Amino acid sequence: MSDAHVRETxxxxxxxPPAEWVAQLEKEFPDxxxxxxxxxxxxxxxxHAMDDERDPRSLGESAQQRYELAVCLDTxxxxxxxxxxxxKLGRNVAIKVFHDQSESDAIEQVIAEAQAASDVISEHxxxxxxxxxxxxxxxxxxxxxxxxxPERGEVVLGTAASSCPPIDxxxxxxxxxxxARGVHDAHLRNVFHRDLKPQNxxxxxxxxxxxxxxxxxxxxxxxxxxxxxxxxxxxxxxxxPVSVRGTPEYMAPEQASGxxxxxxxxxxxxxxxxxxxxxxxxxxxxxxxxxxxxxxxxTEDFAAWEIAASGQRPRVPERTVKGARIPARLRRIxxxxxxxxxxxxxxxxxxxxxxxQAYLGRRPTTLDRSRALRFGLWxxxxxxxxxxxxxxVVLTLLVFGTHATxxxxxxxxxxxxxxxxxxxxxxxxxxxxxxxxxxDLGATQLKLAAERQSLAxxxxxxxxxxxxxxxxxxxxxxxxxxxxTATHQLLDQLEAAKLxxxxxxxxxxxxxxxxxxxxxxxxxxxxxxxxxxKDLDTARAERDAGVVQRDRLTEALHQAQEELARxxxxxxxxx
Amino acid sequence: MRQTTDLLADDQMAAQxxxxxxxxxxxxxxxxxxxxxxxxxxxxxxxxxxxxxxxLKELPxxxxxxxxxxxxxxxxxxxxxxxxGEREELVEHQxxxxxEATLTDMVELxxxxxxxxxxxxxxxxxxxxxxxRIPITNAKQIGRALRFHVNGQTQRRIATELRLSLGxxxxxxxxxxxxxxxLQGIESGLGGGS
Numbered sequence: 001m002s003d004a005h006v007r008e009t010x011x012x013x014x015x016x017p018p019a020e021w022v023a024q025l026e027k028e029f030p031d032x033x034x035x036x037x038x039x040x041x042x043x044x045x046x047x048h049a050m051d052d053e054r055d056p057r058s059l060g061e062s063a064q065q066r067y068e069l070a071v072c073l074d075t076x077x078x079x080x081x082x083x084x085x086x087x088k089l090g091r092n093v094a095i096k097v098f099h100d101q102s103e104s105d106a107i108e109q110v111i112a113e114a115q116a117a118s119d120v121i122s123e124h125x126x127x128x129x130x131x132x133x134x135x136x137x138x139x140x141x142x143x144x145x146x147x148x149x150p151e152r153g154e155v156v157l158g159t160a161a162s163s164c165p166p167i168d169x170x171x172x173x174x175x176x177x178x179x180a181r182g183v184h185d186a187h188l189r190n191v192f193h194r195d196l197k198p199q200n201x202x203x204x205x206x207x208x209x210x211x212x213x214x215x216x217x218x219x220x221x222x223x224x225x226x227x228x229x230x231x232x233x234x235x236x237x238x239x240x241p242v243s244v245r246g247t248p249e250y251m252a253p254e255q256a257s258g259x260x261x262x263x264x265x266x267x268x269x270x271x272x273x274x275x276x277x278x279x280x281x282x283x284x285x286x287x288x289x290x291x292x293x294x295x296x297x298x299t300e301d302f303a304a305w306e307i308a309a310s311g312q313r314p315r316v317p318e319r320t321v322k323g324a325r326i327p328a329r330l331r332r333i334x335x336x337x338x339x340x341x342x343x344x345x346x347x348x349x350x351x352x353x354x355x356x357q358a359y360l361g362r363r364p365t366t367l368d369r370s371r372a373l374r375f376g377l378w379x380x381x382x383x384x385x386x387x388x389x390x391x392x393v394v395l396t397l398l399v400f401g402t403h404a405t406x407x408x409x410x411x412x413x414x415x416x417x418x419x420x421x422x423x424x425x426x427x428x429x430x431x432x433x434x435x436x437x438x439x440d441l442g443a444t445q446l447k448l449a450a451e452r453q454s455l456a457x458x459x460x461x462x463x464x465x466x467x468x469x470x471x472x473x474x475x476x477x478x479x480x481x482x483x484x485t486a487t488h489q490l491l492d493q494l495e496a497a498k499l500x501x502x503x504x505x506x507x508x509x510x511x512x513x514x515x516x517x518x519x520x521x522x523x524x525x526x527x528x529x530x531x532x533x534k535d536l537d538t539a540r541a542e543r544d545a546g547v548v549q550r551d552r553l554t555e556a557l558h559q560a561q562e563e564l565a566r567x568x569x570x571x572x573x574x575x
Numbered sequence: 576m577r578q579t580t581d582l583l584a585d586d587q588m589a590a591q592x593x594x595x596x597x598x599x600x601x602x603x604x605x606x607x608x609x610x611x612x613x614x615x616x617x618x619x620x621x622x623x624x625x626x627x628x629x630x631l632k633e634l635p636x637x638x639x640x641x642x643x644x645x646x647x648x649x650x651x652x653x654x655x656x657x658x659x660g661e662r663e664e665l666v667e668h669q670x671x672x673x674x675e676a677t678l679t680d681m682v683e684l685x686x687x688x689x690x691x692x693x694x695x696x697x698x699x700x701x702x703x704x705x706x707x708r709i710p711i712t713n714a715k716q717i718g719r720a721l722r723f724h725v726n727g728q729t730q731r732r733i734a735t736e737l738r739l740s741l742g743x744x745x746x747x748x749x750x751x752x753x754x755x756x757x758l759q760g761i762e763s764g765l766g767g768g769s
Contacts, residue, residue, distance in 0.1 A: 048596045
């Protein structure tokens, strides 16, 4: 099946009664149950949207009889705003139709909003004309914010300040002043808005005046908190339970940290709390229109209302997003309106309006305390008078100045004359002094010539002395050189003598060493000789003993030989 | 007899459809002026982002004690902010929260809101979930219109931003919402498969 076929089928079925959808889808997609379920879900969602937002019939029969819905001006998350014609009164109106009729909180909120806004009569507040909360969905009928444009020949509708670029900074101040007037009118009726922001301010298209709308969070009279808060913050101490309501990006610090659950706008204490919140709201509107961003913005880590509750303070920048310089006077007003401490803010919305009116009228505000600034503002406010005064002052200054100058010049002239006389006397004194100095100079010059001659003679004498001195010095140097030479020779001889003595000492040492060795050798030789002598004596004794032995042996031999001879002689007898 | 059963099934399905449509649309709503419920909802969303819910989901429902965990989380954040700020009187907050069932519902809505924002990002990138069989035109433009819508811009403002007619913006938002409803139906087990 093609995409075109699916779209065509859905378009065809959406105009058919829901009871027929299932059967028709069975026919169109017989073998595709998943497709049938998706298409059915799509058709239900389509139908739901039609019921919720677009079908004027859903307002109910009585509403249809009275109001003819013409054009849907805008649609937001919670409501749509329609341009309609009131048949009964024969006029155009705006109808705010809330999407979700199922929540009782929403209906209570619609009633509370209508009651709060309808009680306020102000040219700066969008008037609520009617409210319906019974059949079908709740809606509020309001006067339409629009103006006839002669060039276009039709009524042109207003737009929210958040979507309407201001012409200049003064226009922003003018819008906030209008809003402050409207808010003050509401306060006079004990109605406190609590949700002031540029989105809730409508700007008329031709006259460009600002009007406050959307009193959805307003507190009026003794009304209690609408609905039941899902989360309650309980502070220790006398404050009691509090709840947080409002638009986080524009919340006053005390609003973000919680306002009491039940507030009675008629009691002084609660009035002060609510009033301070609205004063902050006026500052927040001015802040966003000037800075191009709301006072608080969510970060990656924290939600906008958490930052608002932390007690930090947004400062109005020195320049707008387009680079225009924001006057310090205006910044001071906004800063005071957005003071962290509610007691430091303006005491009423009328004060804010008056301050802005003063700012726009070039008159000093209560915060402009500098005299120079006040005078500058007076001049800007009364340029002709300021110019006349300036001329008068200049002329006066001129007359007084001229007189003073003449007097001063006369005084200077007299002083100059006196000075000239004094200088003439001084000149005479100097001339005399110069003459004296000249004669002194002549005498000095003569003395100087004599001194020069004397000096020349002295120089000649010094020259001769110098030559003699030079000769003397030459002879002295020669003698010194000779003496040096002789000294060197003597030193050489002395050195040679030293060497000789060293050699002699060495020879004597050698000699003594040799003598000692010779003595030791002689002693050893004497000992050896004694030994030899002893050995010789021993040898002699041995020799003598040997001789005796030899003699004995010789005698024995002789005896043996005799024996032998005797024996031999006896031998033949024996054989 | 079979026809009666089918009708009953259709009624049940319609009820389920209604529930899905309401929850998706509720999660897409931007409430410019917050109530405590919205503020608590935003805190619950941040609590989920912190990973604490992911941890608690691992536990049996009776042991989760969502309220206590959310309460501690809120107290911790307020303490952090108080240290940054200058206000002396912002001390010792105590918080009374709704019951576990309401908190569980808020957690589901916050998860659904996260899911919706992720799907809108997909559409802005031109990515359409292939399981959705209903064709949509110009996914990127639908994604951008939905992004402005969930951020609280009115249709007139969206028309100016996207340079479209008011009717075209209305149509894109309607088509985008229906796409998200169908996709959520598929995620819930309705309308899936091929």
